[in-house]
Amino acid sequence: MAHTETALSVIQILGWLGFGLMCITLWRHLPMARLREDKKVQHLVFGTAASVFVLWLFRAGIHPGLDVHFLWLTALTLILGLRFALLSALIALFGVTLIGKESWAMFGINSLLGVALPILCSYFVYSLSFHKLPRHLMVYVFVCAFLPGALMMALKMFALGGYYFVDGAYRWQVIVDNYLQLIPLMLFPEGMLNGMTMTLLIIYKPTWVYTFYDKYYLQDK
Structure with missing residues (x-):
């Protein structure tokens, strides 16, 4: 059964503390001068935040908290880079909350498991691919966008499912039957959404993509 209490659980309090530490770290390393002065960066950060906000409005589920929706966080990370992607996604999370x-x-x-974890892991996959694999257009689309997009959906759902079990909100079988069983249905659409987004952007608007470099992925290929 789900909690009916209004008081925060210990894990939720720790989550808020972790969110606070993340905000302090992000604020210290965020290039605020660039955000204030560069109109293109402003449009990208707040435009993607609005897009993620709208995308996260459409969700389905039976039990509170055990609902599913597209993330689009891997594409967001590739478009904005690590720090601005965190800022944009947190703005969207604030809106839907x-x-x-x-x-x-x-x-x-949600900020730690639903935002920071997928974004950090997506950026790790991108960085690993950039330094360890051939810098090819197809590698960028499939290894940096499609594959981690799908994997981040699974990671986020497993992480939140584990939280609800450890916190005592739901029995494990309820989580499996109403949440985790949906993971296979979400993997390909989430991967396709991220992969198609990046394919279109690097073709038509490559200057919008922070992690894409023509000299590495297109020249002499």
Whole structure:
């Protein structure tokens, strides 16, 4: 059964503390001068935040918290880079929480497991690919966008499912039957969404993509 208590659990309090530490770290390393002065960066950060906000409005689920929606966080990471992707996704999370799609008690957990974890892992896959694999257009699309896009969906759902079990919100079988069993259905669409996004952007708007470099992926290929 789900919790009916309004008080924050210990794990939720730790989630809020982790969110606070993440915000302090992000603020210290975020290039604020670039955000203030560069109109293109402003449009990309706030435009993608609005896009993610709208995307996260469409969700399905039976039990509170055990709902599924597209993430699009791998593409967001490739477009904006690590720090601005975190900022953009947190703005979107604040928006969906503000209108009641997520609970404020879960904001810290969602920011860590639903935002920071997929973005950090997506950037790790990109960095590993950039340094260890051939710098080819197809490698960028499939290894940096499609594959991690699908994997981040699974990672996020497993992480949140584990949280709900450890926190005592739901029995494990309820989580498996109503949440984790949906992972195979979400992998390919999420991977396709991220892969198609990056394919279109690097063809038509490569200057919008922070992690894509013509001299590495296109010249002399």
